[in-house]
Amino acid sequence: MLRSVYLKTLRDRWLGAAIGVVALFLVAWMGIAAFAGMGDDAEDFIAAMPEAYLSIVGISAEGGVVGMMLGNMFNFMGPFVIAGIGVSMAAAAIAGEEAEGTMNVLGSLPRSRTRLLTSKGLAAVTVVVGAAVLASLSYGLAAVISGETLAGINLTAATVHLVAVALFYAAVALALAAWTGLRALASSVTVGLIVLSFLASGMLPLLDGGEAWAKASPWYWLNGPQPMLNGVDWAPVVVLLGAVVALALVAWWGLNRRDLGAGGARTPLLDRLRTDPRVGKAVSMLVGSGSTRGIATKAVTDARPLMLIGGAFVAFQAVVVGVLFTAIGGDIGSLVDSMPDAILAMIGFVDMSTPEGFYSGEVLSIVAPLVVIAAAVSAGAALAGEERRRSVAVLLALPVSRTSVAARKGVAVAVVPVVVGLCVAAGFAIGNAVGGLGMAWSGIAASGLMVAGLGWFFGALAFAIGAATGRAQWATAGTAGLAVLAWGVNAFLPVNPDYAEWARLSPVHWYASENPLEAGVLWGGLGLLAALAAVLVAAGVVAYGRRDLR
Amino acid sequence: MTDAPSLEVDHLTKRFGDFTAVDDVSFAIHPGEIFGFLGPNGAGKSTTIRTLLDLIRPTSGACRVLGMDSRRDAVEIHRRIGFLPADLALWNNLTGRQTLQYLANLRGGVDWKWVDQLSERIGADLDRKVGEYSSGNRQKIGILQAFMHRPEVLILDEPITGLDPLVQLEFHSLLRETADAGGTVFLSSHTISEVERVADRVGFIRRGHLIAVERMSELHDKALRRITLEFAAPVPAAAFEGLEGVHEATVEGATVTAQYEGSMAPLLAVATQHDVLSVASASVDLDEIFLEFYRDEVQAAEK
Structure with a gap:
């Protein structure tokens, strides 16, 4: 191992990981405090829960409110954040240095590729394990300062399972990036895998005999054996870690057999995929050629891949959900009826026994916001991206004012969420027709509009941060952090009537205070989101006109 | 010349898909020599260099540096050579000194007195972050990292990019000193005046074909x-x-x-x-000389 490379990688990454841990701590603390404040009511909820349900979500009755909240942290938010950090580090391990062009210098040193890869890989393992352990300790802290106890909860076992699953995803990204040298490809494919396996492990068990299939999803092993209750189930952990080792060997093999990228002269990922005979045709059809008609049209077309892939994904999920509901609609009602408010809070207190409620819980509460925020933030951060790539010097040498350039880039922030919203509505419409669910068309249109509104707000936020600072990373990471926090505030504060009013601070609340499939467009919330988005874009345009560019 | 060559390219061909970037190129450079590698943009200069460094691998043929195979003995070769890539990219969040420390830690065997001496000679600023440097200052860090371990062979890809004329002069005398002390310099450039000024021999590459290799002194005679x-x-x-x-x-x-x-x-x-x-x-400019003397070869390469 190369100590310098290892330490430099840690140095570059610790801050991002620390921010992730702090965000997890805040969400856990908020949730535990909210539940704890309910006093005996919370205990009653748990006591009233059927044994079958407790076992599904992996909570022991003794675990109480803390166990319920931590179940959420270990099975939902924690793995997303920690696996996300691991994937981003693993994808950038070698491919990142290639993209930056620094591989030219690093690769000319008298150290083998194998040792570089090992050092970078171990740094990723260190950060994943460190973040997971610190997060778990912080949950303990959150429980203690809320006056709760950790009795009956095996934090260590849950952490072991979390680490094994997170390392598995990181190893997938490492292998992909080592073979292709394409950081963006490796991280986006792996994130796609994470989301798919998350959905598979959540939805397959709802079907008869689906539980067995769900075991194929790595995500299942976070909670399937209920480590918080039963301790570490070593068999799956060992299998996952074995897969990590195998994938690391695959990465080693791939890296040692290929040409390294040169950085500066590299072509964008999509152009490279387009020239690849195997996938070129499909990619060309999907992406088309970027429009060069004007700054605004180019900004919109630049955002097209994420917008269309994400939109298609959510639309596909919506169709599947429609079919799924027809298959299991009858059974799910009784299961959901027995759920306590605390769990329902995560999916917005919807009644899962109606198609409207099922759609809201499965699509509108998590996946659609995730996709629309990702697409909108990437469109919003694009202005700052021009500075990182230094193409801004050429752009601003044109006879167009700076504010005008910024404003035209801002058009993409308005358009991209609308396209994602249309995809959502189209998916709902098809699912509605295929499943014969009889949902109101106006509610379906309203859902698309609300999704677009949420995208406007976060896209505009990323735009404003990027325009004011010129740092695309700050725009992306800052907005993502705030989005997670906003989601947490909206999901967990309403559980406790004393805190419920505070949820109004969250933009997610304005999006999801009622189910648009039933209530139609929430004009107040939509208006607020749109107005704030307009203010943020305007502020960004003004700030961009005033500061020194980087 | 009786010495074994310190750098040898042996029937090297490199293809990227259908595109042949370097086509059956062979030449050898000996100790004490400054070899100019001249050609227009996209001629295959950087591809040849990246193959020498084992950053990319030959489609066919081989490269040897100090008698070792560029693929098999890449690590040992890297220990004994210094490399300055074209279009140099460094880590923007490190200062110049941190960059050198980082690379020195990875490399080992760096004489810091020599580094300080060099850095004074070319007037490098080591105390600011690389991201804040002008391209000339960044290039100076690149030169320092290539020279800092007193390598036996220097491989330099467009080294004077962004340097002011005085620093260019200093840099070229540094190259001459290196060669006089028995070192080998492989200097890729599209700047004709630079190659004319310092090279002992010059190879002319065009569209992946090595058109000719000539002694500078003979070129000047028949110049x-x-x-x-x-x-x-x-x-x-x-x-x-x-x-x-x-x-x-x-x-x-x-x-x-x-x-x-x-x-x-x-x-x-x-x-x-x-x-x-x-x-x-x-x-007459060097490239015109080549175009005149090797008209047939150039025409063949253009096809």
Whole structure:
């Protein structure tokens, strides 16, 4: 191992990981405090829960409110954040240095590729394990300062399972990036895998005999054996870690057999995929050629891949959900009826026994916001991206004012969420027709509009941060952090009537205070989101006109 | 030359898909030599260099540095060479000194006294972050990292990019000192004046084909010079054609331009038979020399 490379990688990454841990701590603390404040009511909820349900979500009755909240942290938010950090580090391990062009210098040193890869890989393992352990300790802290106890909860076992699953995803990204040298490809494919396996492990068990299939999803092993209750189930952990080792060997093999990228002269990922005979045709059809008609049209077309892939994904999920509901609609009602408010809070207190409620819980509460925020933030951060790539010097040498350039880039922030919203509505419409669910068309249109509104707000936020600072990373990471926090505030504060009013601070609340499939467009919330988005874009345009560019 | 070559490219071919970037290129460089690698953008210079470094692998053929195979012994080769990539990228969040420390930690065997001396010579600023440097200052860090371990072989890809003329001079005398001490310098460039100034031998590459390798001194001997003669009255071009050493003569009104090699005497003898108003003479650019002498090879490469 190369100590310098290892330490430099840690140095570059610790801050991002620390921010992730702090965000997890805040969400856990908020949730535990909210539940704890309910006093005996919370205990009653748990006591009233059927044994079958407790076992599904992996909570022991003794675990109480803390166990319920931590179940959420270990099975939902924690793995997303920690696996996300691991994937981003693993994808950038070698491919990142290639993209930056620094591989030219690093690769000319008298150290083998194998040792570089090992050092970078171990740094990723260190950060994943460190973040997971610190997060778990912080949950303990959150429980203690809320006056709760950790009795009956095996934090260590849950952490072991979390680490094994997170390392598995990181190893997938490492292998992909080592073979292709394409950081963006490796991280986006792996994130796609994470989301798919998350959905598979959540939805397959709802079907008869689906539980067995769900075991194929790595995500299942976070909670399937209920480590918080039963301790570490070593068999799956060992299998996952074995897969990590195998994938690391695959990465080693791939890296040692290929040409390294040169950085500066590299072509964008999509152009490279387009020239690849195997996938070129499909990619060309999907992406088309970027429009060069004007700054605004180019900004919109630049955002097209994420917008269309994400939109298609959510639309596909919506169709599947429609079919799924027809298959299991009858059974799910009784299961959901027995759920306590605390769990329902995560999916917005919807009644899962109606198609409207099922759609809201499965699509509108998590996946659609995730996709629309990702697409909108990437469109919003694009202005700052021009500075990182230094193409801004050429752009601003044109006879167009700076504010005008910024404003035209801002058009993409308005358009991209609308396209994602249309995809959502189209998916709902098809699912509605295929499943014969009889949902109101106006509610379906309203859902698309609300999704677009949420995208406007976060896209505009990323735009404003990027325009004011010129740092695309700050725009992306800052907005993502705030989005997670906003989601947490909206999901967990309403559980406790004393805190419920505070949820109004969250933009997610304005999006999801009622189910648009039933209530139609929430004009107040939509208006607020749109107005704030307009203010943020305007502020960004003004700030961009005033500061020194980087 | 009897020494074993310190750098050898042996029938190297590199293809990227259907595109052949380097096509059956062979040459060798010996200790104490500065070898200029000259060619237009996209000729295959950087591809050849990246193969020498084992950043990319040959489609066929091989490269040897200090007698070792570029693939098999990459690590040992890297220990003994210094490399300055074209279009240098460094870590923007490190200062110049941190960058050098980072690379020195990875490399080992760095003499910091020598680094300080060098850095003073080329006037490098080590205390700011690389992201804040001008391209010239970043290039100086690149030069320092290539020289800091006193390598036996230096591989430099467009090294003077962004450097001001005074630093260029200092850098070139550094190259000469390195070669005089028995080191080997492989200098890739599209800046003709740079290659002319420092190289002992020069290879000319075009569209992936190595057109020719020539000694600089021999090139200068047969170097084409261009003479421009202004006469009082128009003179027929035919008067100069076929003269010993004259390659090409063109007439424009009363002005005759001719390219010649060797002695100017036969040409002047003819010229002075007419009423000469002025004479101007200049050397012809290196690439024009190549294009003139290797017209057939260049045409073959263009196909």
